[in-house]
Amino acid sequence: MFIAVWRTILCLWLISVLLVISFPWSKFDGTPHWENIQWIPFTHLSFHPPVIVETAANILGFIPIGYLTVRSLSPSTRHRFFLASLMGFCSSTGIEVYQLFCHDRVPETADVLMNVAGTVVGAWLAFAIDQILTFCRLQLCRFSS
Numbered sequence: 001m002f003i004a005v006w007r008t009i010l011c012l013w014l015i016s017v018l019l020v021i022s023f024p025w026s027k028f029d030g031t032p033h034w035e036n037i038q039w040i041p042f043t044h045l046s047f048h049p050p051v052i053v054e055t056a057a058n059i060l061g062f063i064p065i066g067y068l069t070v071r072s073l074s075p076s077t078r079h080r081f082f083l084a085s086l087m088g089f090c091s092s093t094g095i096e097v098y099q100l101f102c103h104d105r106v107p108e109t110a111d112v113l114m115n116v117a118g119t120v121v122g123a124w125l126a127f128a129i130d131q132i133l134t135f136c137r138l139q140l141c142r143f144s145s
Helices: 002-022 049-072 080-100 109-144
Strands: none
Touching: 002 049, 002 080, 049 080, 049 109, 080 109
């Protein structure tokens, strides 16, 4: 029951992230712009406010993907952390491939790394929250006995 709800929320979040990142759609021209790709990550790293905001958005936007992916999988599923990370990697790579076909967009490997980092943080949060809740339940049971 709850897994279906988590999966629905995950799908809605992925759709909203893809829509926001792909906007404006008028930039899509269907021609690959290989010259725009920044293959080497962080070569243009600077601490200017727009760069910091973009980096933070890349991380923060993908934290829910990691969290929701872990929640969307059965607790008995093996390698939930890896599957969540893979979901973040595939989503991010798909976004960068889309940007490859957009005029004036810059696909970057640094974006993929930041998005996966956000996904990993989200997955870690899901596991950390589970551990905290388990600890609290154990303490509550011990205290009430």
